[in-house]
Amino acid sequence: MGKLLIVGSVAFDDIETPFGKSDRILGGAGTFIGLAASQFNVKSAVVSVVGGDFPQKYLDIFSDRNIDISGIEIVKDGKTFYWKGKYHNDLNSRDTLITELNTMADFNPVVPKNFKDADVVMLGNLHPDIQLGVIDQMEERPKLIIADTMNFWMDNTWDELMKVIARIDVITINDEEARQLTSEYSLVKAAAKIQEMGPKYVVIKKGEHGALLFHEDHIFFAPALPLEEVFDPTGAGDTFAGGFAGFLAESKNISFESLKNAIIHGSNLASFCVERFGTQRMETLQKAEVDKRLIQFKELTQFNIELT
Amino acid sequence: MGKLLIVGSVAFDDIETPFGKSDRILGGAGTFIGLAASQFNVKSAVVSVVGGDFPQKYLDIFSDRNIDISGIEIVKDGKTFYWKGKYHNDLNSRDTLITELNTMADFNPVVPKNFKDADVVMLGNLHPDIQLGVIDQMEERPKLIIADTMNFWMDNTWDELMKVIARIDVITINDEEARQLTSEYSLVKAAAKIQEMGPKYVVIKKGEHGALLFHEDHIFFAPALPLEEVFDPTGAGDTFAGGFAGFLAESKNISFESLKNAIIHGSNLASFCVERFGTQRMETLQKAEVDKRLIQFKELTQFNIELT
Incomplete structure (x- = not known):
C-alpha cells in the first residue's frame, strides 16, 4: 500500500455564504487533503498543529479514516488556527474577515518516523520554509513531491518559495498565481516557465472552470462538474489536491497518463466538497457515490471522433 | 450532401488588440460561420446584405469555397455594416467604438429557392424578427434549426426573441446571456429553463473556458484549446457555431453523440480563428491542420479510468 505524507493546516473555519452560516467548524488544508486522500487505498498521515481547544471528535474524524495523526501536535495551552470568511453572491470571490494564526504561527512540523519513507508527499499551502523543512526530513527522495502555494508567499517570501519550487515534482496553483509567478498571461507560456523553475508537472486550478x-x-x-448548486467552495482546491495525491500514492504510477487520471479523481472529489459546508459532504462520502460521479465525468468529457 | 443555410451579417470589421490594428477587414457573423462550415462537405449558402462598397474580392472568398452567395443582397448605393472595436489587454473584454448598421438596418433576408429545403439552418445573431422571417421562408421544417443571439435582443426585443426560441432546436449563447435569459446563476439550472422555452439542445459558450x-x-x-497566444478573439463564437452547424449538416445525424462531436469540431475551428486578425487564419486553413489539432483535442480531454 502506498504511503502518503500530508502537511497542512488543521483549523477552525467560520464560513458565510449566500446560503447561510456555518459557525465554527472543522477546516484547514491538511484536513481537506486528508479526507479526500482517504477515499483511496493508502496509508496516510497528516502533519499539523492544533491548540488545546481542538475537540477530540475532530481528531476522531481523521483516525476513523485510518489517517495517522501522530504528526498533529497538540499545544495544550494554545489555540487552533481560526479563519472566518464571507463569500460574495457568485461564490467566486470571498472576503477574509478574521485570520488568527494562533499555534500555526510557530508550526514546526515533525514528520512521523514511519512516514519518512512516504511514496508521495503533499505539501499544503504553508510558509515555504515549513515546506522545505518537511522535504529535509524525508529519509529518501519520495517518488513524488507535490506542493500547493499561493500569491501571499510570492509577495512575501519569494526567495524561499523559489527554493521549494526547485525541489518539487508537481506544483498546484491557480491561474492568477501562475501568471504572477511568471509574468506571463498565457497559461501555456506560464506553465512552460514554471517547468523551467523545477517542477516537471504543473497543475493550474481554475475553480469552476x-x-x-x-x-x-x-x-x-479536466472540467469541474457543472452542478445545480454550489453551496460552499471552501476546501475545494485542497480536496482536489488530496484526490490527486491520494490516487497517485495508491497507484504508485508516476506517468503522464496516471497524472491525468489523478486530475480527474481530484476534480471528481472536489465536486462533492462544495455541496455542503466545510468537510460535511466529504465526511459522509461513499465509494459508490464517487464511482457514480466518475461515470458522469466520462460522459461529460469523452467523445468519439474518428479521423479519416 | 447536406445543405446548410446560414443567415448573418457580412461586414467590415476594424479591430484593435494589444498586438496591433487590423484596419478595415472582412468580418461579420455570416462570414465567420460560412468560412468555418466550408471545412465540411456541405452545400452552404449565406444570406446577408452588403453595400456597393463591398469589394468583389471579398465575395470571391465565399465563392472560392463553394458558398452560395445568391442570397447576399448588394445594395448598390448603400454602405456595408461597419464595426470598430478595441480589445482590453486580457482580450476577454472589448469596447465597441463605432457601429454603423448601414444596409443591415433594413436587412430583409431572402432565402435562395435552392436552400428552402436546407437540412440545417444556422441563424446568426440578428434581430429576432429577421430570424423568424427566415424560418417562415423554409418550405419544410429543417432537420435542425440553430440560433445564436445576445443580451441586446433580451434587453430590447424580448417578446420577439421568445418566439424565435420557441421554434428552434439549438440555441447558442454565452454564460452571462444564459443567466440573463433565465434569472438563474447556475448554468445547469439555466439550461434546464431554456429547454422548457423550446430548444431541445442548449449550447453555452464560455469563451476561453x-x-x-x-x-x-x-x-x-468541450474546453477551448489552451493557446500560447490569442491574437484576436473576433469571430471565435461564430466560427464555433459554423463548425458546429457545418459538421451536423455534413453528418445529417442529429443525436446527442453527434452534437458532442459537433461541439468539438466547433471548438477546434475556433482555436484557429483567434490566431490572426479577423478571417485571415480561416481563409488559409487546411484540412490537415484541422485534423492535427483534433488529435490535440483528444489528448487534451480523453482519459482512461476503469471503474472497478
Whole structure:
C-alpha cells in the first residue's frame, strides 16, 4: 500500500455564504487533503498543529479514516488556527474577515518516523520554509513531491518559495498565481516557465472552470462538474489536491497518463466538497457515490471522433 | 450532401488588440460561420446584405469555397455594416467604438429557392424578427434549426426573441446571456429553463473556458484549446457555431453523440480563428491542420479510468 505524507493546516473555519452560516467548524488544508486522500487505498498521515481547544471528535474524524495523526501536535495551552470568511453572491470571490494564526504561527512540523519513507508527499499551502523543512526530513527522495502555494508567499517570501519550487515534482496553483509567478498571461507560456523553475508537472486550478495539467509538450484538461448548486467552495482546491495525491500514492504510477487520471479523481472529489459546508459532504462520502460521479465525468468529457 | 443555410451579417470589421490594428477587414457573423462550415462537405449558402462598397474580392472568398452567395443582397448605393472595436489587454473584454448598421438596418433576408429545403439552418445573431422571417421562408421544417443571439435582443426585443426560441432546436449563447435569459446563476439550472422555452439542445459558450452542451439530463463539455497566444478573439463564437452547424449538416445525424462531436469540431475551428486578425487564419486553413489539432483535442480531454 502506498504511503502518503500530508502537511497542512488543521483549523477552525467560520464560513458565510449566500446560503447561510456555518459557525465554527472543522477546516484547514491538511484536513481537506486528508479526507479526500482517504477515499483511496493508502496509508496516510497528516502533519499539523492544533491548540488545546481542538475537540477530540475532530481528531476522531481523521483516525476513523485510518489517517495517522501522530504528526498533529497538540499545544495544550494554545489555540487552533481560526479563519472566518464571507463569500460574495457568485461564490467566486470571498472576503477574509478574521485570520488568527494562533499555534500555526510557530508550526514546526515533525514528520512521523514511519512516514519518512512516504511514496508521495503533499505539501499544503504553508510558509515555504515549513515546506522545505518537511522535504529535509524525508529519509529518501519520495517518488513524488507535490506542493500547493499561493500569491501571499510570492509577495512575501519569494526567495524561499523559489527554493521549494526547485525541489518539487508537481506544483498546484491557480491561474492568477501562475501568471504572477511568471509574468506571463498565457497559461501555456506560464506553465512552460514554471517547468523551467523545477517542477516537471504543473497543475493550474481554475475553480469552476476546471484544471489544467502541463508536462513538457503535453496538456490535459479536466472540467469541474457543472452542478445545480454550489453551496460552499471552501476546501475545494485542497480536496482536489488530496484526490490527486491520494490516487497517485495508491497507484504508485508516476506517468503522464496516471497524472491525468489523478486530475480527474481530484476534480471528481472536489465536486462533492462544495455541496455542503466545510468537510460535511466529504465526511459522509461513499465509494459508490464517487464511482457514480466518475461515470458522469466520462460522459461529460469523452467523445468519439474518428479521423479519416 | 447536406445543405446548410446560414443567415448573418457580412461586414467590415476594424479591430484593435494589444498586438496591433487590423484596419478595415472582412468580418461579420455570416462570414465567420460560412468560412468555418466550408471545412465540411456541405452545400452552404449565406444570406446577408452588403453595400456597393463591398469589394468583389471579398465575395470571391465565399465563392472560392463553394458558398452560395445568391442570397447576399448588394445594395448598390448603400454602405456595408461597419464595426470598430478595441480589445482590453486580457482580450476577454472589448469596447465597441463605432457601429454603423448601414444596409443591415433594413436587412430583409431572402432565402435562395435552392436552400428552402436546407437540412440545417444556422441563424446568426440578428434581430429576432429577421430570424423568424427566415424560418417562415423554409418550405419544410429543417432537420435542425440553430440560433445564436445576445443580451441586446433580451434587453430590447424580448417578446420577439421568445418566439424565435420557441421554434428552434439549438440555441447558442454565452454564460452571462444564459443567466440573463433565465434569472438563474447556475448554468445547469439555466439550461434546464431554456429547454422548457423550446430548444431541445442548449449550447453555452464560455469563451476561453470552453463550451457546454445540455440536452435533457445529459451534459457535455468541450474546453477551448489552451493557446500560447490569442491574437484576436473576433469571430471565435461564430466560427464555433459554423463548425458546429457545418459538421451536423455534413453528418445529417442529429443525436446527442453527434452534437458532442459537433461541439468539438466547433471548438477546434475556433482555436484557429483567434490566431490572426479577423478571417485571415480561416481563409488559409487546411484540412490537415484541422485534423492535427483534433488529435490535440483528444489528448487534451480523453482519459482512461476503469471503474472497478
